Amino acid sequence: MKLIMCDRPIQVNIRDNSDIKYIDLSSLKIANCTGCFGCWTRTPGKCVMRDDATRVYPYIAASDTVLYVSRVKYGGYDSVMKRMLERAIPVQQAFIRIFKNETHHVQRAVVPKRATIVAYGDIDAEERALFEKLVARNASNMSFESHEVVFTPEAELDDCVKKIVERWNG
Amino acid sequence: MERIMIINGSPRAPKSNSKRYAELFSRYCPVETDYYNLTKRNHRQLCELMAGYSDVLFVFPLYADALPVGFLDFLKELEANPPARKPMVSILINCGFLEYSQNEIAIEMMHIFCRKNDYRVGSILELGSGEAILGTPFKYVAVRAIKRLARSVAHGEHRTIKATMPLSKRLFIWASTYYWTAFGRKFGVSKSRMQTMQIEDGRLPDLPLAGE
Ligand SMILES: Cc1cc2nc3c(=O)[nH]c(=O)nc-3n(C[C@H](O)[C@H](O)[C@H](O)COP(=O)(O)O)c2cc1C
Numbered sequence: 001m002k003l004i005m006c007d008r009p010i011q012v013n014i015r016d017n018s019d020i021k022y023i024d025l026s027s028l029k030i031a032n033c034t035g036c037f038g039c040w041t042r043t044p045g046k047c048v049m050r051d052d053a054t055r056v057y058p059y060i061a062a063s064d065t066v067l068y069v070s071r072v073k074y075g076g077y078d079s080v081m082k083r084m085l086e087r088a089i090p091v092q093q094a095f096i097r098i099f100k101n102e103t104h105h106v107q108r109a110v111v112p113k114r115a116t117i118v119a120y121g122d123i124d125a126e127e128r129a130l131f132e133k134l135v136a137r138n139a140s141n142m143s144f145e146s147h148e149v150v151f152t153p154e155a156e157l158d159d160c161v162k163k164i165v166e167r168w169n170g
Numbered sequence: 171m172e173r174i175m176i177i178n179g180s181p182r183a184p185k186s187n188s189k190r191y192a193e194l195f196s197r198y199c200p201v202e203t204d205y206y207n208l209t210k211r212n213h214r215q216l217c218e219l220m221a222g223y224s225d226v227l228f229v230f231p232l233y234a235d236a237l238p239v240g241f242l243d244f245l246k247e248l249e250a251n252p253p254a255r256k257p258m259v260s261i262l263i264n265c266g267f268l269e270y271s272q273n274e275i276a277i278e279m280m281h282i283f284c285r286k287n288d289y290r291v292g293s294i295l296e297l298g299s300g301e302a303i304l305g306t307p308f309k310y311v312a313v314r315a316i317k318r319l320a321r322s323v324a325h326g327e328h329r330t331i332k333a334t335m336p337l338s339k340r341l342f343i344w345a346s347t348y349y350w351t352a353f354g355r356k357f358g359v360s361k362s363r364m365q366t367m368q369i370e371d372g373r374l375p376d377l378p379l380a381g382e
Contacts, residue, residue, distance in 0.1 A: 021377055028378050032240050033233070035182040041354040045369045055378040058370045073246065074279045074286070076236040083239045091369050094350035096267070096343050103267045103339055103346075109367045127282060134275050137235045 002168060003059050004161065006069035007080035011158045012165060020165065021059055025080050028052035032083055039090035045108055046090055053087035060142075061091045061110045067164055069157065071121040075130030078121070085142075092141075104140050115144040116164055120154045174203045174323060175223040175257065177216060179230030179241030183207035187300055188229040191262055194313060195227060199320035203227075208240060213247040221253035225260060225292060225323055228280070231300065232265035232273050237280075245283050252287065259284055260292035260323045262316070264300025268342040270332045272298070292326075295319040298334030299342065302349050308335045 002020045004012065009027070014020040030053045038048035047054050060066065070081035077085065092105035117135050119128075128151060135149050152160040176195065180186035184207060196203040204223075206216055220226060230241050237245070261280055263273045273296040284291050295315055297303070303312045315333035322329050335342060354364045 023378060032181055032238075035180065035186070035231070035233075035238075037353065040350065040364060041359055042357045044354075044359065044364045044366045046371070052378045054370060055375040058374050059377070061369050062374060073242065074237075074282045076242070076275070076279050079239050079243055079246075082234065082236065082242060085234045086239055089234075094353065094364055096346045098339050098343065101339075102269055102272070103342060106365075108369050109372070110369075126285075130275065130278050130282065133278075134235055137272070137275055141235060 001059070001063045002065040002067075003063040004067045004069070004165070005056070005060070005081075005084070006161075007071060007078065008069070008157075010069060010161050012161050014165065020168070021063070023056055023059065025056070025084050028056070030056075030083055030087060033086040033089070037094065040092075040094035044093070047087060053084060056084060057088040057091055060088055061108070063113055064111045065114045065168060067116045067118065067161065069118045069120070069161060071154075072119045072123045072127055072131055073121070075127040076134055085138075088142075100140055102140065107143055110143045112143050112145045115139070115142070115147040117147065117149045118157070118160055118164070119149055119151050120157055123151060172201050172224045172324075173222070174199060174201055174225045174227055175220060176203050176205045176227045176229060177208055177244075178206065179208045179228055179238060179244065181233075181238055181240050183209070186231070187264055187304065188231060188262070190304055191264060191297070191300075191312070191316060192227075192229045194316040195229070195262065195320045198317040199324050201225075201324040208244055210240070213244050214251060216244070217248050217251040217253060219253075220248075220257060221255045223257045226257045227260045227262060227323060229262040232263060232276050235272070235275055237276050249283075249287055256287075256289050258292040259289045260294065260319070260328075262295045262297070262319060264297040266299070266301040268298050268334055268337065268339060270296040270298035270334045292328045293319055293322045294330045296330070296332045298332075299337075302346065303335055305349075306335065306345070308337075311335065
């Protein structure tokens with residue numbers, strides 16, 4: 001399965017391709033993670049806050065290819081995407097292992113993935129460099145086997161996503 | 171007069187590790203401090219109050235390799251509503267993993283925020299193993315680091331301090347497994363249940379659609 005998860009609506013034609021799922025986070029009700037660790041210690045694998053996020057992280061976990069589309073703020077993901085990434089920690093266990101010579105959480109049934117992150121907005125050189133580092137670091141916590149960051153102006157977002165999806169379709 | 175504003179950006183501020191770190195900071199700081207939890211509703215108020223301080227200390231955890239979203243939203247609010255006088259910004263960040271270096275991206279984000287908004291960056295403390303360290307024999311490591319941070323902010327002798335449990339990765343994993351197993355036991359959840367590989371009971375829910 002492939003997942004397009006974006007922080008604003010994108011015009012992308014995937015109707016006849018059920019292998020590709022599309023989630024526009026801006027249309028969903030997702031609260032901030034409260035850091036209760038219920039998803040690790042009370043109801044393992046399930047967030048205790050039963051809003052739309054609980055229907056998003058299973059798709060993140062099940063996808064072997066993901067395309068995240070996010071505005072960049074201060075060199076990181078802007079709020080809409082960041083909120084969801086924080087709410088996705090039920091896909092990990094509390095327990096820690098050594099991965100790439102650092103301590104990281106054990107993953108539950110998370111399919112290793114190829115990730116493409118499309119970053120848009122008014123992004124200067126320093127922010128670009130930092131965002132690349134952030135995605136590289138995410139790779140260890142979010143099961144990215146490989147990752148690529150694509151920067152694009154917001155006006156060209158639809159086109160940029162279209163090209164990436166065409167590449168998936170081979 | 172010098173006065174330090176402490177803002178706790180943890181999403182669980184009243185019950186957070188950050189709160190305990192902030193308390194230690196206040197205890198060892200030779201200058202007066204005022205402490206505020208960041209809440210959903212007090213962003214504007216904190217932006218206004220900030221003008222009355224020579225220094226601000228942001229205390230917050232690392233979330234998903236970066237700033238917690240509630241704190242990010244506060245910074246955006248601060249960008250839109252700058253205080254009349256901008257204090258020096260110091261930072262106390264803690265992360266759950268052993269390596270304090272995992273905090274570096276969040277610290278660089280803070281530098282970018284400060285550069286874009288004309289704040290000077292003061293002292294920084296990057297703490298690893300911050301979820302558990304205060305409940306272990308290594309509490310002294312955190313206390314010592316916070317003491318140094320508090321003095322450096324108060325005296326304007328700015329520096330970057332890094333600290334974590336003096337443990338090998340393997341021992342850290344052993345200790346953290348103990349910590350989390352005990353955490354689950356408090357809720358009657360066994361270690362093996364905590365180790366489930368299933369997400370949402372192994373079911374793929376209906377795809378969330380707009381406006382449902
Ligand atoms: C949603 C979420 C994401 C987290 N992400 C990270 C992370 O990427 N790296 C890390 O070392 N710790 C991570 N942590 C652990 C926290 O940084 C750690 O538990 C910290 O001590 C919490 O501080 P607080 O009690 O002040 O909120 C995360 C915790 C939560 C709840």
